Amino acid sequence: MLPVSHSACIMTNHDKRKILLAVTGLSPQIVTETLYALAVGQDTPWIPDEIHLITSCEGAERARLSLLDPAAGQFHALCRDYPQLATASFPPDNIHLIRDRVGQPLGDIRTPEDNALAADTIHAVVRALTADPDTELHVSIAGGRKTMGFYLGYCLSLVARPQDRLSHVLVSEPFESLPTFYYPPASPCLLHTRDGRPVHTADARIMLAEIPFVRLRTLLPTAALSPDLSFGEAVAATQAHLEAVQLTVHFAGRSLQCGRKSVPLPPQLFALYAWFAILARDGAAPIRYTRVDPAGFLELYGRVIGRDAVDWEKTSAQLKEGFPKEFFEQKCAKINGILRRELGLLAPPYLIARHGQRSHSCHGLDVAPDKILIE
Secondary structure (H helix, E strand, O other): OOOOOHHHOOOOOOOOEEEEEEEOOOOOHHHHHHHHHHHOOOOOOOOOOEEEEEEOHHHHHHHHHHHOOOOOOHHHHHHHHOHHHOOOEOOHHHEEEOEOOOOOEOOOOOOHHHHHHHHHHHHHHHHHHOOOOOEEEEEEOOOOOHHHHHHHHHHHHHHOOOOOEEEEEEEOOOHHHOOOOOOOOOOOOEEEOOOOOEEEHHHOOEEEEEOOOOOOHHHOOHHHHOOOOOHHHHHHHHHHHHOOOOEEEEOOOOEEEEOOEEEEOOHHHHHHHHHHHHHHHOOOOOEOHHHOOOHHHHHHHHHHHOOOOHHHHHHHHHOOOOOOHHHHHHHHHHHHHHHHHHHHHHOHHHOEEEEOOHHHOEEEEOOOHHHEEEO
16 A cells, blocks of 8 residues: 555644654664554554655665665555555655755765765755654664754754654664564464574564753754754854853953954944943943933943044044944944954853844843953
């Protein structure tokens, strides 16, 4: 019996579309073994609506021939033996190939560059399959090279929802290493090991080991979940977001230390940011440019370039009647632009934030007072 598309299934509003995702190498048996464990080997069966694989070019060919051949494919045989799986959709298009930078499929994963490509492919597939809140993803890390399993589990940790699960399938000896064993058939049969020893499939045991993992998705900013990020960039963004915010304002070097990153600023912009930092350190509320005296900023600007500097005198005259709107907003925007360019996804906690409606908005830093040091 050929599998039918999940779109043909009638689902209640309380159901989520169930998706099984696995990585495979040269042993596609992991797919049928995992399916058997989920659908047959548990007290509460879990029947996927869709099955997806991530693999190399060679792994994909083996999966197509061994699992999906209309006559001899073991996936179809499994569905015939266990009809509860007949609605699982596993078309060839659900086999996701790891490709190089120019789009050519990789034959195997052997170099550091190959590993990076595999990580990016896995990250993209996992992110896409978890984008729909009405899906439930079950990820198996039992197949493929060890690095592929690691990447798959790690990527799931970055984007998993509460309903997503991670597992490894365990197969008893000697069936684990038996090329002709794909699952315990409904009618047990005799097989032979590589050395010719007869074994009976009735003795095979397939067990699902669920793996607890940390779900980081709700802790991360939206930018860290962007589809434009590679795996490495997503990890860096996650690490940056989870690091404690610490701001140090260095007057000697006219620079900001934002966590582990130093950001130099032009004198006037540095003085303005330092003013915001001092206000935040002292627990002041965000300020409205029309209701604040520029004297504090001018004092700091004079400290940076000297009160006898031409630009200080020019700025002092410009702010004689208070902050002009254009001056204030343009300087804040320039500072934020530099911070975004220099800090990337690490920038948001250090930006000059706008609070309230635009016509009555106030500006200030959201860094906690005890995380600000002025030097």
